[in-house]
Amino acid sequence: xxxxxxxxxxxxxxxxxxxxxxxxxxxxxxxxxxxxxxxxxxxxxxxxxxxxxxxxxxxxxxxxxxxxxxxxxxxxxxxxxxxxxxxxxxxxxxxxxxxxxxxxxxxxxxxxxxxxxxxxxxxxxxxxxxxxxxxxxxxxxxxxxxxxxxxxxxx
Ligand SMILES: [Zn+2]
Numbered sequence: 552x553x554x555x556x557x558x559x560x561x562x563x564x565x566x567x568x569x570x571x572x573x574x575x576x577x578x579x580x581x582x583x584x585x586x587x588x589x590x591x592x593x594x595x596x597x598x599x600x601x602x603x604x605x606x607x608x609x610x611x612x613x614x615x616x617x618x619x620x621x622x623x624x625x626x627x628x629x630x631x632x633x634x635x636x637x638x639x640x641x642x643x644x645x646x647x648x649x650x651x652x653x654x655x656x657x658x659x660x661x662x663x664x665x666x667x668x669x670x671x672x673x674x675x676x677x678x679x680x681x682x683x684x685x686x687x688x689x690x691x692x693x694x695x696x697x698x699x700x701x702x703x704x705x706x
Pocket of ligand 1: 593627628632
């Protein structure tokens with residue numbers, strides 16, 4: 552398991568927002584997982600297990616308006632699940648995929664970006680957070696564009 556410095560931490564989708572998305576999208580596509588890995592849940596940051604159900608919804612992870620603000624597709628377990636217990640552990644859901652990693656300042660303006668192998672995520676976060684302008688980072692799947700998680704600088 553790769554861990555990251557305690558100076559920043561993973562901030563997956565808020566559990567209340569995940570529950571709201573599950574409850575308010577009755578027509579969202581539901582999939583019974585038939586391949587592992589393949590259906591990464593953005594609440595628990597696990598790839599759903601074979602036979603589990605996931606729902607595909609659109610999520611806007613931005614908290615400030617900016618030209619970069621946009622919604623992205625995400626899978627969530629159809630049944631409520633919990634955020635990971637250790638916000639400093641990088642799950643294989645991230646380290647096992649090609650990622651687009653985007654750094655933003657406090658006004659949600661992009662300050663840096665890279666497409667990387669997931670195995671390089673810890674080093675990329677170190678590099679981005681070493682820049683004073685970097686307030687937070689959004690991680691996406693590089694290929695399909697699904698939002699994965701936000702990473703926050705610890706305050
Ligand atoms: Zn989950």
